[in-house]
Amino acid sequence: MWDSDIETADPPLGRCPVCDVRIPAANLVIAYDTAGDWPRMLATCPDCEGAVNPV
Ligand SMILES: [Zn+2]
Secondary structure, three states: OOOOOHHHHOOOOEEOOOOOOEEOHHHEEEEEOOOOOOOEEEEEOOOOOOEEOOO
């Protein structure tokens, strides 16, 4: 039995702060785990193709 809904396995990282497009988890470049601060992620936006911090 195949689950045809596997795309929902990875929740989106967030939205592009530039163009407000939802960024899928597959676009994650690197995740910073900053001590004492909130985690920061760097991902490529599928729309503007820039390296952004998902919000
Ligand atoms: Zn964008």
